Amino acid sequence: MKNSFRNKVAIIGAGMIKFGELFEKSFETMIEEAYLNALQSVDKGLAPQEIQAAWLGTLYPPQGNSGVLLAHATGLFEIPITRVENACATGSDAFRNACFAIAAGIYDIALIVGVEKMRDDGAGHIQRSAVKQLWGGRGVTMPAFFGLHATAYMRKYDVTRDEIALVSVKNHRNGALYPYAHYRFECSVEDVLKAPYISYPLGLYDCCPVTDGAAAVIVCRADVAHKYTEKPVYVLGSGLATETFFRCGDLTNFPATQYAARQAYEMAGIQPDQIDVAEIHDCFSITELISYEDLGFAKPGEGAQLLKEGLVDLEREKPINPSGGLLAKGHPIGATGVAQLVELFEQLRGQAGPVQVKNNPAIALQHNIGIGRTATGSVSCVHILGLG
Amino acid sequence: MKNSFRNKVAIIGAGMIKFGELFEKSFETMIEEAYLNALQSVDKGLAPQEIQAAWLGTLYPPQGNSGVLLAHATGLFEIPITRVENACATGSDAFRNACFAIAAGIYDIALIVGVEKMRDDGAGHIQRSAVKQLWGGRGVTMPAFFGLHATAYMRKYDVTRDEIALVSVKNHRNGALYPYAHYRFECSVEDVLKAPYISYPLGLYDCCPVTDGAAAVIVCRADVAHKYTEKPVYVLGSGLATETFFRCGDLTNFPATQYAARQAYEMAGIQPDQIDVAEIHDCFSITELISYEDLGFAKPGEGAQLLKEGLVDLEREKPINPSGGLLAKGHPIGATGVAQLVELFEQLRGQAGPVQVKNNPAIALQHNIGIGRTATGSVSCVHILGLG
Numbered sequence: 001m002k003n004s005f006r007n008k009v010a011i012i013g014a015g016m017i018k019f020g021e022l023f024e025k026s027f028e029t030m031i032e033e034a035y036l037n038a039l040q041s042v043d044k045g046l047a048p049q050e051i052q053a054a055w056l057g058t059l060y061p062p063q064g065n066s067g068v069l070l071a072h073a074t075g076l077f078e079i080p081i082t083r084v085e086n087a088c089a090t091g092s093d094a095f096r097n098a099c100f101a102i103a104a105g106i107y108d109i110a111l112i113v114g115v116e117k118m119r120d121d122g123a124g125h126i127q128r129s130a131v132k133q134l135w136g137g138r139g140v141t142m143p144a145f146f147g148l149h150a151t152a153y154m155r156k157y158d159v160t161r162d163e164i165a166l167v168s169v170k171n172h173r174n175g176a177l178y179p180y181a182h183y184r185f186e187c188s189v190e191d192v193l194k195a196p197y198i199s200y201p202l203g204l205y206d207c208c209p210v211t212d213g214a215a216a217v218i219v220c221r222a223d224v225a226h227k228y229t230e231k232p233v234y235v236l237g238s239g240l241a242t243e244t245f246f247r248c249g250d251l252t253n254f255p256a257t258q259y260a261a262r263q264a265y266e267m268a269g270i271q272p273d274q275i276d277v278a279e280i281h282d283c284f285s286i287t288e289l290i291s292y293e294d295l296g297f298a299k300p301g302e303g304a305q306l307l308k309e310g311l312v313d314l315e316r317e318k319p320i321n322p323s324g325g326l327l328a329k330g331h332p333i334g335a336t337g338v339a340q341l342v343e344l345f346e347q348l349r350g351q352a353g354p355v356q357v358k359n360n361p362a363i364a365l366q367h368n369i370g371i372g373r374t375a376t377g378s379v380s381c382v383h384i385l386g387l388g
Numbered sequence: 389m390k391n392s393f394r395n396k397v398a399i400i401g402a403g404m405i406k407f408g409e410l411f412e413k414s415f416e417t418m419i420e421e422a423y424l425n426a427l428q429s430v431d432k433g434l435a436p437q438e439i440q441a442a443w444l445g446t447l448y449p450p451q452g453n454s455g456v457l458l459a460h461a462t463g464l465f466e467i468p469i470t471r472v473e474n475a476c477a478t479g480s481d482a483f484r485n486a487c488f489a490i491a492a493g494i495y496d497i498a499l500i501v502g503v504e505k506m507r508d509d510g511a512g513h514i515q516r517s518a519v520k521q522l523w524g525g526r527g528v529t530m531p532a533f534f535g536l537h538a539t540a541y542m543r544k545y546d547v548t549r550d551e552i553a554l555v556s557v558k559n560h561r562n563g564a565l566y567p568y569a570h571y572r573f574e575c576s577v578e579d580v581l582k583a584p585y586i587s588y589p590l591g592l593y594d595c596c597p598v599t600d601g602a603a604a605v606i607v608c609r610a611d612v613a614h615k616y617t618e619k620p621v622y623v624l625g626s627g628l629a630t631e632t633f634f635r636c637g638d639l640t641n642f643p644a645t646q647y648a649a650r651q652a653y654e655m656a657g658i659q660p661d662q663i664d665v666a667e668i669h670d671c672f673s674i675t676e677l678i679s680y681e682d683l684g685f686a687k688p689g690e691g692a693q694l695l696k697e698g699l700v701d702l703e704r705e706k707p708i709n710p711s712g713g714l715l716a717k718g719h720p721i722g723a724t725g726v727a728q729l730v731e732l733f734e735q736l737r738g739q740a741g742p743v744q745v746k747n748n749p750a751i752a753l754q755h756n757i758g759i760g761r762t763a764t765g766s767v768s769c770v771h772i773l774g775l776g
Contacts, residue, residue, distance in 0.1 A: 003493030053628075059452050065475030065760030065767055071630040078647045080628035081767070082481050085471045087453030093470050097485050104491035105391030106655075240441075240468035242459045259466045267494075372453030379453055379469070 004267040008103040010225035010232035011385070013042040014342040016215035019182040019330040021119050023212075027062050030214035031073035031115050034335075038111070038216035038342075043229040046218065052107040053080040057094030057114040058334035059087065070113055085334075087370025088281065089240070089381035090114065091215070092337030096238050096381065098219055108221050114338030115214040118331075143207055143284065145376045147199035150286040152251035154201065157301035159289075161201050165192035166307035167285035168205045168327055174314055175324020177354040180339070182211045182330030192285075206285040211330025215339035233345050236270060236363070237384035239263030244378055252301075254287075254369055254377030257294035261367075264382040265296075272296030275318070275384070276361035277347050279340035281368045282325040287377075291367060292320075295382070319357040322347065337381065340366045348387055362387050392655040396491040398613035398620035399773070401430040402730040404603035407570040407718040409507050411600075415450050418602035419461035419503050422723075426499070426604035426730075431617040434606065440495040441468040445482030445502040446722035447475065458501055473722075475758025476669065477628070477769035478502065479603070480725030484626050484769065486607055496609050502726030503602040506719075531595055531672070533764045535587035538674040540639035542589065545689035547677075549589050553580035554695035555673035556593045556715055562702055563712020565742040568727070570599045570718030580673075594673040599718025603727035621736050624658065624751070625772035627651030632766055640689075642675075642757055642765030645682035649755075652770040653684075656751075660684030663706070663772070664749035665735050667728035669756045670713040675765075679755060680708075683770070707745040710735065725769065728754045736775055750775050 015037025017030060025033075039046060056070045063069070067081035086093040091114030098110040140148075153159060169189055175181040187205050195204035225232035241259035245251075265271065272295060280295070282288035292303035297318065306312045312320040323329050323343045326336060344364040346352040363386045372378035403425025405418060413421075427434060444458045451457070455469035474481040479502030486498040541547060557577055563569040575593050583591035613620035629647035633639075653659065660683060668683070670676035680691035685706065694700045700708040711717050711731040714724060732752040734740040752773045760766035 005492075005494075008492075063760065064447050064473060065758050067474060068630050068632065068760035068766045072632065077631055078629050078643075080484075080648075080651075081474075081630045082485060082628065083473045084485075085452060085473060086455060086469075096468075097470060097472075097488065100485065100488035100492050100494060103494065104393075104396075104488050106393075106488060106491065240470065241466050242456050242469045243465055244456065244460065255466075260468075263468075370453050372451065372456035378456045 005099050005103050005235040005238060006268065008222050009099045009219055009235040010222045011217055011235065011345050012220050012225055012228040012232055013038045013046060013218035014345040015041050016180055016339050016342045017213060018180045019211045019213035019332060021212060023119060027115060027117055028069050028073040031070055031113050034113055034214035034216040035074045035111065038218050042218065044227065046228055048075065050109050051076055051079065051111050052109055053101060054111040055094040055098045056081060056083045057091035057112065057338060058083065058116055059085055059090050060116065087372055087379050088283065088333055089337060089368040089370045089379050090334045092366060092368045092381040092383060093240060095217060095338060095341060096240060099235050099238060102219050102221055108224055110219050111216060112338060113214065113216045114335040116332035116334040117212050118210045119212050142371065143199035143202055146284040146286055147202045149251045149290065149376065150201050153286060153290060156252050159304050161193060162189055163304040163307065164285050164289060165189045167282060167288045168192045170307065170313060171282060171321050171325040171327040174322050174355055175328020178324045178329060181324045181328045182209055183328045202284055208283050208326040208331040211332045213330060213332035213335040213339065215335045215342050217338055217341050231349050233348050233385050233387065235383065236386045237264035237268030239382045242379050253290055254294050254380060256377050256380035257291055257367065257369055260380040260382040261295050264384050268384040270363060270384055274363050275365045276359055276363050277319050277322065277344065277357050278365040278367065279323060279344055280320055280325065282321060282327050283331055285327065287369065288325065295367060314355060315358045317359060322352065322355040322357055337366065337368045341383065344385055348385060393487050393491050393623040393626060394656065396610050397487045397607055397623040398610040399605055399623065399733050400608050400613055400616040400620055401426045401434060401606035402733040403429050404568055404727050404730045405601060406568045407599045407601035407720060409600060411507060415503060415505055416457050416461040418600065419458055419501050422501060422602035422604040423462045423499065426606050430606060432615065434616055436463065438497050439464055439499050440497055441489060442499040443482040443486045444469060444471045445479035445500065445726060446471065446504055447473055447478050448504065475760055475767050476671065476721055477725060477756040477758045477767050478722045480754060480756045480769040480771060481628060483605060483726060483729060484628060487623055487626060490607050490609055496612055498607050499604065500607065500726060501602065501604045502723040504720035504722040505600050506598045507600050530759065531587035531590055534672040534674055535590050537639045537678065537764065538589050541674060541678060544640050547692055549581060550577055551692040551695065552673050552677060553577045555670060555676045556580045558695065558701060559670060559709050559713040559715040562710050562743055563716020566712045566717060569712045569716045570597055571716045590672055596671050596714040596719040599720045601718060601720035601723040601727065603723045603730050605726055605729050619737050621733050621773050621775065623771065624774045625652035625656030627770045630767050641678055642682050642768060644765050644768035645679055645755065645757055648768040648770040649683050652772050656772040658751060658772055662751050663753045664747055664751050665707050665710065665732065665745050666753040666755065667711060667732055668708055668713065670709060670715050671719055673715065675757065676713065683753065683755060702743060703746045705747060710740065710743040710745055725754065725756045729771065732773055736773060
């Protein structure tokens with residue numbers, strides 16, 4: 001790679017809506033509210049007409065050409081609007097494509113909105129589609145597939161249910177503090193272990209809920225960022241990768257994450273131990289644990305140590321999922337990656353309120369994995385953000 | 389806009405499969421064949437492992453995370469693959485996003501594949517979705533909507549059915565020569581007028597068929613293009629715009645095309661009269677006629693003159709749709725824009741065989757419009773290609 005986003009792309013605004021069961025809000029209303037929150041977050045103000053292009057991340061929109069719904073919701077007509085879809089990495093990949101256009105110098109300012117209505121019919125559609133597609137249509141649901149990851153991981157590394165449960169306990173503890181989270185309650189290891197099984201060994205609190213939501217980020221050319229804020233957040237690195245188990249065969253890691261992380265670290269010139277705070281794709285508790293290892297935060301089989309030592313807790317050295325992660329905040333697919341970026345933008349600027357981490361973070365990492373034919377984790381997207 | 393694709397992005401390879409009713413080919417097979425044809429078209433050869441990223445354009449894929457299907461079809465694992473959807477501009481917008489990444493210098497070489505299976509279930513799904521969405525679900529089908537455009541245009545400009553039919557006659561004449569076209573037969577004005585009505589005033593030959601297909605393009609950084617071919621085709625301009633009739637109200641033009649064309653002309657530093665050959669989105673005969681005017685090839689109401697004078701014929705001064713256009717070649721949605729680029733790549737290089745235009749073209753234009761809530765032509769994408 002000859003080039004990077006460093007010194008080229010900055011985030012100047014970010015906002016989201018409270019995630020939850022939002023039957024009362026339309027797809028367009030959710031977009032509109034997230035957009036207005038992002039617009040209002042720009043410190044020195046931004047006029048809508050300064051936005052030159054937009055990207056929409058959504059997996060299951062109410063129609064094709066869903067870009068026009070973004071135009072209706074925001075009033076941003078006449079400009080380019082592109083919809084990106086990439087399974088659970090949909091929102092982060094939409095962000096990524098906007099960064100390309102800004103880094104190319106084609107636009108000064110672009111908007112990214114991620115949105116999903118899961119409760120109306122999205123989740124059912126996605127689940128049916130997954131059952132149809134995974135492992136050749138053999139009826140493996142998502143909890144079942146990630147349950148296989150968990151049993152394989154527990155067996156290979158002699159890790160217990162209690163240790164995996166620490167992910168859920170930590171994330172629900174954070175989510176209880178995060179104003180935008182779908183679920184805002186704490187739970188104990190005992191609660192996690194006593195909850196009904198969804199697919200062994202994963203119980204109810206090991207699984208993210210079915211959630212509606214929207215989030216928006218505004219990016220601009222780094223050299224004009226100070227016109228809009230004294231504290232821009234720069235995009236240092238980005239990676240995206242696709243993989244299949246036909247080539248891997250080991251359920252104890254997600255190679256797509258490893259490839260995407262390598263790309264992002266290389267572009268940023270950053271090592272895993274330099275990451276101060278991260279939002280990681282914890283669609284299931286086991287996913288966060290495995291992702292510690294794929295992202296280079298722990299050696300294979302040693303991810304649980306970070307939890308047992310508490311290093312990844314909100315107030316500690318390497319806080320992970322201060323927002324409560326997907327487990328507590330929810331996972332409205334197209335919105336998920338963008339919401340992670342919203343929260344990390346606030347963390348780096350010291351504006352994360354009740355979930356503000358205590359280690360004065362300068363570098364943050366955002367991570368998604370997504371599911372496709374023949375593989376959980378068949379796609380992964382990683383971004384690295386920094387203050388300078 | 390501070391920057392452009394000029395001197396930054398070049399097409400070095402392009403290929404497609406014969407469009408038609410391809411029940412016997414899977415989604416992945418269609419991708420694979422188009423990809424291999426594009427790969428083999430690179431004059432000095434290109435190794436698959438030189439491709440650093442890929443974009444997939446498809447409106448109605450068999451699954452979410454359809455990017456992994458591209459990986460399976462091509463063997464291009466580990467690299468970034470992004471799916472873009474933008475209604476009938478899906479393929480051209482996928483191309484556009486790849487160009488951003490190349491222009492930003494992030495990748496040297498990228499693949500774009502557009503694909504659609506319309507016959508299996510895509511067309512039915514799209515049609516149901518359109519009926520549900522257009523004009524608030526009042527059951528307006530696509531031919532009905534474009535029929536309204538035709539009657540409004542005929543009434544405002546005193547244009548006749550015979551004159552509109554000249555689009556179909558020209559495009560079927562070209563399509564009969566084009567090896568990749570779905571329909572390869574000529575038809576007369578009388579044939580067009582005598583054909584069964586689909587939605588007045590549009591008859592069978594005024595409507596594009598329901599077609600399966602795939603097409604692929606390989607782009608690279610302009611400064612390394614000569615490593616792969618002595619005759620790269622450069623991307624000079626690109627535009628994309630979204631609009632709605634709630635703001636326009638006149639059915640005799642497609643404002644999104646006007647905005648997208650303005651963006652593309654500005655980026656390229658080109659005027660409409662400098663375009664030597666164009667592939668225009670003739671989903672219906674009337675659409676091509678109106679697009680002449682929106683693209684600046686004719687004044688409002690005067691588009692039919694180009695047809696009556698024959699200026700847009702294959703062997704004349706400003707050939708339009710030498711491939712037969714969507715009317716003869718077919719309109720497999722995700723593939724359509726990419727296939728237009730494939731054909732223009734060959735035209736500019738003098739390799740278009742039986743449909744080679746005779747005016748030694750140096751500059752070409754590609755155009756799509758797409759349909760969304762409240763508007764036909766609610767999205768438009770325009771690209772301008774050139775030899776230097």
